[in-house]
Amino acid sequence: MADLVNLTIDGRLVAVPKGTVIVDAAKKLGIDIPVFCYHPKLKPVGMCRMCLVEVGTPKVDPATKQVVKDEAGNVVIAWMPKLQTACTTTVSEGMSVRTNTRQVADAREDILEFLLTSHPLDCPICDKGGECPLQNLTMGYGPGVSRFDYDAKQHNDKHVPLGDLIFLDRERCIQCGRCVRFQDDVADDHVLQFHERGRHMEIITFSDPPFDSYFSGNTTDICPVGALTTADFRFKARPWELASAQSVCAHCPVGCNITLNTRLETRTGGYEIKRVMPRQNEQVNEIWMCDKGRFVHHFTRAEDRLKTPLMRDANGQLVEATWEDALSRVARELSAAASVAGVIGDRLPNEDAFLFARVFRDLLGAAVQQQAGLFVSPRVPAAYADIARDYGIGATADFKALGKGDVILLVNGDVEESAPVWFLRLRQAVVERGATLIVAHSRSTKMHRYASQILRYDAGQAAQWAEHVIRNTQHATPPLDLEQIKGARNLLIVFGDEKLNEAGARALARSLANLLILAGHAGKASSGLLPLYPHANTQGVCDMVGRAGPLPERVDVAWLVGVGDAEDVPQAAFVIAQDLFLTDLAARADVVLPALSFAERDGTFTSGDRRVQRFYRALPPLAQAKPDWWIIQEIARRLGAKWRYSGAEAIFGDLTAAVAGYAGLTYPVLSETVEQWPPMGRADLYYGGTVYDNTGGLGMRYPAGVEQTGFTPHVEWLPAPEPTVDALRRPVPALYRDGELIRRSHVLAGHLIAPGEIPVLAK
Ligand code: SF4
Ligand code: SF4
Ligand code: FES
Structure with a gap:
């Protein structure tokens, strides 16, 4: 346990680890000291002066070096003559802090009055409106009137692209430096800086390309005003119009906890994801996420999503079919085949991969398994x-x-x-x-x-x-x-x-x-x-499917589930493809079955560090598309299975009983949360408004083999x-390597890296 320091804040005693700043110590007592530049994930700089408080320390007699006590035996506090910044002052033994005096209230009013001298009256059109610390703190601590002349406001550029993903409204910036410090101290991409001095000070980017960082979106979350906005969300919705669903990023092995904000669009008549934001999980992503996870979501409502089953007609053309016809045809081909290769991609949730593996183990018979079998794509990571x-x-x-x-x-x-x-x-x-x-x-x-x-x-x-x-x-x-x-x-x-x-x-x-x-x-x-x-659920899918033998060159039937344009699939007389898009591979299939994306269903992913995490449905199903587990179950039933799973949770129950390591996990267990430090949440004045509470669960890492x-x-x-x-x-790994999903995000398309290209390191 770190050394504890005892102090009093507004007359209440608290003990906090040595090195804690007063703002955090107060937060432990539930006392909010308003801040702008302070952020608990960044080094304090004391730039905005919003957090001024009265601070005193025990009076020491210079002659005896002893703490002075009054007649009643109480320690005499020597109050500092001026207010101190609570975000840069670390606690000391016996310290006393007053956060609610007239002097403190006056200082807060003054700071807000100064800040607002040059802040535009943009709230009705500002993306941050409704979740803005400047709004909240002005309401809570600001002056009722301003002594400054509205016409004397500074006017600056309002639509400054800092790169193609992030825009800056210079008038709204309160020069807190959070964005610069995040880029310097957390991302280590030194791409932003302050330029000029005084009232002309402004944020600029000096990298080429501008704002060259995979983490740029995080600055819009921690910006305490609406100065930084994302290219795809700015002016698109107000926070109170948005529904939110707790989810898990589906694009890399980290498994960042995220929130999907959705809204019904009058333009299309359907629900859309409007923005993706992190939700706090100190075990996984703290409060951060990368720009791929934040901006790639546009694929979920891409025009060319598969919406109905397709079957090849007598002329060899893929034409729309009913689910019944497509599923019956698939079941007939599978029943008659002597060799079936099942290839499943590593983006599929655990529940779907579990059912797919069961079809092969329980329903397709030993002969079929011997001749072909079950494979995870891509095969390289599946090998280890x-x-x-x-x-x-x-x-x-x-x-x-x-x-x-x-x-x-x-x-x-x-x-x-x-x-x-x-x-x-x-x-x-x-x-x-x-x-x-x-x-x-x-x-x-x-x-x-x-x-x-x-x-x-x-x-x-x-x-x-x-x-x-x-x-x-x-x-x-x-x-x-x-x-x-x-x-x-x-x-x-x-x-x-x-x-x-x-x-x-x-x-x-x-x-x-x-x-x-x-x-x-x-x-x-x-x-x-x-x-x-390479992907979000490589570990999970491999856990469900197990190791495969050598891939056969040719089989009677190849059943491809979520493999995109994988190269390593066997030649087959009959090909079944389940996917989101008509990829080049799917376009050569005999039956194509439209699947739902992670945002349109629930399920679990197992991250690269074996944390099993739940994601929840954010969007209604698209047209006739179905979850992969449903498609697999319907095919299995036509092959004789008596399965009647009503959803992913029911499958998860059987999965945990059958798959090594997953025993004891349940959806309620994965949904558990505990209090996290620092406390972050939308309503919290403390840190800036736009990081979401985690109410969907922190997930659970299952034990490694060596721990069993x-x-x-x-x-x-x-x-x-x-x-x-x-x-x-x-190709070597590249976050924006050209693929089915990034290509369909208009904001990320400009960042695509071609197959032979190596990402540039110079930042
Ligand atoms: S852009 Fe936002 S985060 Fe950056 S200095 Fe200005 S107010 Fe602070
Ligand atoms: S791609 Fe990986 S790092 Fe980026 S948000 Fe998704 S899970 Fe997090
Ligand atoms: S000076 Fe303390 S929050 Fe800015």
Whole structure:
């Protein structure tokens, strides 16, 4: 427990850890000290003076150095002659603070009066209106009238693009510096700055391209006024018109907790997502998210979403069909087939993948399974997901606890491009809390900035390198110092599968598991493997489906569920495709079945660190599209199954009974929340209005194999094959790599990275 400091705020005693600032200490007592520039996730700067309070400390006799007491024996407080900023003043033993005196109230009125001298009367049209700290604090603490002349207001540009995703209204900016500090201190993208002085001071971007950061949207959340707005939400809706649903981002292995704000559109007559915002989960994304998660949602209402089943007619054309005809045709083909390959994408929720696997195991018979079977696409991460699960980080591991004494080893992965919010969290562990970072890669990534040791190998050689280096850690001059790693409090190994084929990626994962065992960290709660999977539910889908054998070249029927334009699907006489869009692959199918997106249904995802999380329906179903689990169940029933699942929750009940590690999880358990610090929420004056409370659940990480009884860690070396040409040609991870979803977001389309391109690092 950190050293506690005792102080009194408005006559009430509180004990808080040493180093706490007065604003936070007051918040512990439920006392809101109004702030603008202070934000608990940023370093305090004391720029706005909104948080002025009276501060006193115990009077000390200069002669005796003793604390002075009055006749009644009470400590005499020496009040500072001027008000102090509560956001930069740290607490001290015996301190007294007054937040509700006339002097404090006058100071707040004055600060607001000054701020409003040059703030436009934009509230009726401002995006922040209704959830604006400046509005709230003016109502709560501001003067009834202003002594300043309205006509003397400063007039500045109101629609300044800071890049193509974020706009600045210069008149509304109150120069709190939150946006600059977020970019500098949290994202480490130094792309914003103050320009000019005094009343001419303004925010500018100086990067090329402008506002070059994957995290730019977060500045619009923490901006305490409506100065920063997003390109797709500005002037589009008022906060009170929006419905909100708690969800989980479906686009990378982090599993950021998000809120989907929706509204009925008169233009289209249907509901649309208007904006995506983070919801607080200190275990996962704190209060942040990346721009892909925030802006890619437009695919959910793309014009070309599949809306009805399609079947190939006598002329070979795909034409609209009824569900009954399409499902019956599919069931007939599956019943008659001698070999069926089921390929499922790793974006599908757990419930759907579980049912799909059951069709193959329970309904399609041994002969079919032997000849083909069940495969997860893409196959490279599927090849090592079991190792990542067995030797993964502990169920109670906390990113926030990583720091001094811990070693983070990053091998063959690009954290910022693959899992942006993990980049923020791992960077914090290194830069702010002193964890040691060792990076091994064939090229540079942003994480290299913080490495205390950098190791190199040729592209595609990660598996050979790892085997060689880890086997030779006892060597006289090893590149990897086993003694240092053994002496660490914890060893977190973050890894990717860049330029590796299935065998190479599996060999790499196995070597890294060996390192955990050899260094004595296997099974420790905060040690283990953290895979940089390509999608949101790679772990979950692999947990449901299990490892596959070699992919057959040709089968009677290929059943493709959510695979997009995957390359690794077998040739088939008859192809069934379930998807959101008529991808090139789906366009060659014989039956195409329209599926719902994550926003139109509920379910669970398992993040890359094995946290199982619920997401809730935000939009009504689109046209005739159905959840994948429903489509799979209807096909299964036509193959003889007696399934009658009414929804994802019912399937989850059977899933937890059948899938190793998931025992004990239920929807109510996943929906549990606890009080989080710092307290964030829409109604809270404290931090800025627009981060959503988490009422949907914090999820739960299931135990790694090594944490389960009966599991014995063992060292095993797998042959590390030479890199194949195909693997070497595979593009490196890029957040905005061209794909079915980003392409359909008009705001992100300009950021697309073509297949051969490597994301530019210079920021
Ligand atoms: S744009 Fe917003 S966050 Fe940035 S300095 Fe201005 S008011 Fe603060
Ligand atoms: S970091 Fe990953 S999970 Fe979080 S918002 Fe971005 S894509 Fe989504
Ligand atoms: S000076 Fe304390 S909140 Fe700005």
